[in-house]
Amino acid sequence: MTAHARLLAAAALALATVGVAAAARAEQRWLVAVATSERLAKVWREGNVEDGREAGRSFVAITTDGRGSPSLVAAQGLAADARGRFVKVALRVHGMAHLANLQVRAGGADFERSWFSLPVPIYADLEYNFLQDGEWAAVTLPFGSADVAGTPDRARLDTLGIMATDDGRAPVRIDVAGIALVDAPREGVVSITFDDGYKEHLAAARAMAARGWRGTAYVIPQVLGTRPAYLTLDDVREIGRLGFDVAAHDDPPFTQIPADALEPRVRGIQRFLAEHGFAEGARHLAYPLGKQEPKRVRPTVARLFATARIAGGGPETLPPADPHLLRAVNVVAGTKPEQVGVWARRAKEQGEWLILMLHWLPETTAQHTDYAMADYLAMLGEIAKSGARVAPVTEVWKEAAPLVAAHPAFAPSAAAPAKAASR
Structure with a gap:
């Protein structure tokens, strides 16, 4: 069996043995x-x-x-x-x-x-x-x-x-x-996510697949294959075959896109992903640059996507308060692999959803959002030592969605409109 075939077999095993997370009590x-x-x-x-x-x-x-x-x-x-x-x-x-x-x-x-x-x-x-x-x-x-x-x-x-x-x-x-x-939940989970669609993300996905893990790649369709720094469409297909989510991302912040242009642009991204076999990932978004606002961006996103991840805020809870404001931890040049291991262990023990966000993975870091490939591989080892479950965003969301629906943002007695009080 070739190394590539072994990776695909590991990914298939991970897909076949996906278990529901330790059941969260809904109270x-x-x-x-x-x-x-x-x-x-x-x-x-x-x-x-x-x-x-x-x-x-x-x-x-x-x-x-x-x-x-x-x-x-x-x-x-x-x-x-x-x-x-x-x-x-x-x-x-x-x-x-x-x-x-x-x-x-x-x-x-x-x-x-x-x-x-x-x-x-x-x-x-x-x-x-x-x-x-x-x-x-x-x-x-x-x-x-x-x-x-x-x-x-x-x-x-x-x-x-x-x-x-x-x-x-x-x-x-x-x-x-x-x-x-x-x-x-009794135990938390780690989701490893990659933004923008850089070339190194294919090697990163293979390293995860070798451990039987799957992640989430938020790609910008219009940059694929345009420069050596970016994944090609064939690369993205291989990432998908490894069991990864291939999900939606973009370049300009949605807050800068005119109101009448936002939904057509977003639907174009979703259509591209669906046409290339990533229909499930097309319902999940990472906000470009993590920017959003509540008047037009979030309502549009909430209508078109199941989840949307921001670019900071720390560990998320299970269930999350708002699936269209999923918080994340940005893994950057100064992040020690051992520290990520501590976060993963805490997520496991405290029932948190640790969503890690990565960008460039060069051999040597040159800017804040870089994370050296050697550190990334060491980070995977630290997460493995923590014993935390690793799962893509779509899988965790399937488990969390019923609990989000069962947990209203306000207490029923406080949330009822005044006109409903007499019913």
């Missing part, structure tokens, strides 16, 4: 189902807290002081067990450009001295953020990536709150409509 327990200033009360004197109501939804509005002082509100007396669970918060930000820090704080009876801090990633490029100004969002945060002070106990959470800090130039308002704990 979503709302600790704060109806948010009021009595339930989510001020802990520190800085900032202001008011009650709000909109479209039948109650929320607490936290306004920072505009001087860079942190504001904290919290629900107490919870007696919650967060083991095997992650936090979900329904919130909205007004003044995203001035938000310096946003985090969930969780702890026990000694909350002031001992706590978990679960940060919400915030980027200076606002189109890079999964939180967008003035838009309600469900945010899920795993405990595996929390900062820890003292010795808090996940089994005995008494207090859980939201802390917000502005940049000292203007106040920021955070609306909070609910806080929940969601069951995570």
Whole structure:
């Protein structure tokens, strides 16, 4: 048997033995189902807290002081067990450009001295953020990536709150409509994804296939075969035969494409993929440069794709809060293979979905988004040592989709429109 045939056989075995991930329990327990200033009360004197109501939804509005002082509100007396669970918060930000820090704080009876801090990633490029100004969002945060002070106990959470800090130039308002704990799967999973369609991705796919693993290649159709640096269509077909997803990507950010041109362009990418045998991958997207916005880009993407991955944000939860804002960890020139192994082990143990994002894989790195091929191969070894399951995005999504449908972004009592209350 030739080396190429052995790779294809390994890929076929992986496809034949795909198992459903350790079943996630579907329970979503709302600790704060109806948010009021009595339930989510001020802990520190800085900032202001008011009650709000909109479209039948109650929320607490936290306004920072505009001087860079942190504001904290919290629900107490919870007696919650967060083991095997992650936090979900329904919130909205007004003044995203001035938000310096946003985090969930969780702890026990000694909350002031001992706590978990679960940060919400915030980027200076606002189109890079999964939180967008003035838009309600469900945010899920795993405990595996929390900062820890003292010795808090996940089994005995008494207090859980939201802390917000502005940049000292203007106040920021955070609306909070609910806080929940969601069951995570018994074990997490790693998805290794490749952006743009560079030539080295074929060797990278072969290295994964030799381990019986499959990944996801987000390709830009119009660049295939145009320069030696890019995959050819035959290369992409071989990646597909190795069991990889071949999914949708593009060059210009969707935020820069005129509204009337976006959907035709996206459908053209999907049509290309489907015509060349990648119909399943055609329903999955990586946002170009990770940029998106909620008024026209995300609605179009949500209508045409099952999932869409951004370009940062850290490990994703299972199930994800929003399949069209899948978070990722960017593997770049300074990333140590051993560190990726630590992330993979944590994902396995904490029930996270670690989506790794890679670009160029040259012999020697020359820019930030490069990752040396030798380091990549070492990274695969570290992931193998972690014992984490490795699966492509499409496979993980098939398992997660029913749970996403079962987990509404808002508590039912808080989400019902006002006119439905009398039914």
